[in-house]
Amino acid sequence: MIRFLKGLILLPIAIVVVLLAVANRQPVMLSFDPFSNGTPAFSMQMPLYALIFAAVALGIVVGGVGSWLGQGDTRRDRRAKGRELARLRGEAERLRQAAPATVGRTALPAPVSRA
Template structure:
């Protein structure tokens, strides 16, 4: 529940800001990737400024997701190891339960005869 509230409190304002910036920044902007010759058209692209805003946002989301994924890798590995151990111990308990039931069924209950 708290996660949903935080998402709403963060994502809705970010979305509103992006929409407002998109509407306000529709003029074309040239992005030059060659710092020594910015007029070089091979390494430059022209697009509305809001396209660059959206691309930067998407890039940040992907980069943040990857950082989170790699940071949580040790926890996922630990969960896999513990799940495998739980399966192993569950199988071991089943084996002992079956063996105990077999021993109990073979035990002869003495009947007192009168």
Template sequence: MVKRVVNVLVLIPIGILLIVLSVANRQPVTLALNPFRPEDSVLSVTAPFFVYLFLATILGLVLGALITWFTQGKYRKRARIEANEAVKWHSEAEKHRTRAEAIASQAVLPSPGK
């Protein structure tokens, strides 16, 4: 339910804003990748301006996700190590429990009447 509210309150206005920006910025713009000869057509790309806006947004999202992924790597590694350790201790406890049950079943308790 909360996810649906977040989608409605956040993502829909962002989508509307991106559509408005793309309609308002349809003029062709040339991106020159050669700083010394900007008129060079080999290293230039002409596209509507909203394409560059969308590409910059997508690139920012991907870079942000990658940076977040790599900076949280130490926490994921720690979680893996602790999960493996928990499994090891659980199996150790299970082994001791079965051993204790085996010893208890073999032990003969003296009767209280003697």
């Protein structure tokens, strides 16, 4: 069922991407030199669809890195809580193993009767 839903969602997206690439095949000049109008020193010609896809891919990577960096505190807290949980589980297991040995040795105090 999930495969069908993935196909149902991804197929129209793939069709739109292919149509975008076919419709925008004309070359455009990508310039990395903001000071030159004529022939920029750092420039390249590429199809418009490649420029659009590269910009989208760069946006995904930058957004992912930003999200990963923003979650650093959460990951640090989770690691610390995991270490504390492991320590407490070990202590609980140690106390469980020690408890049967001490139960037989301790005597409960006698009840106090009031007459």
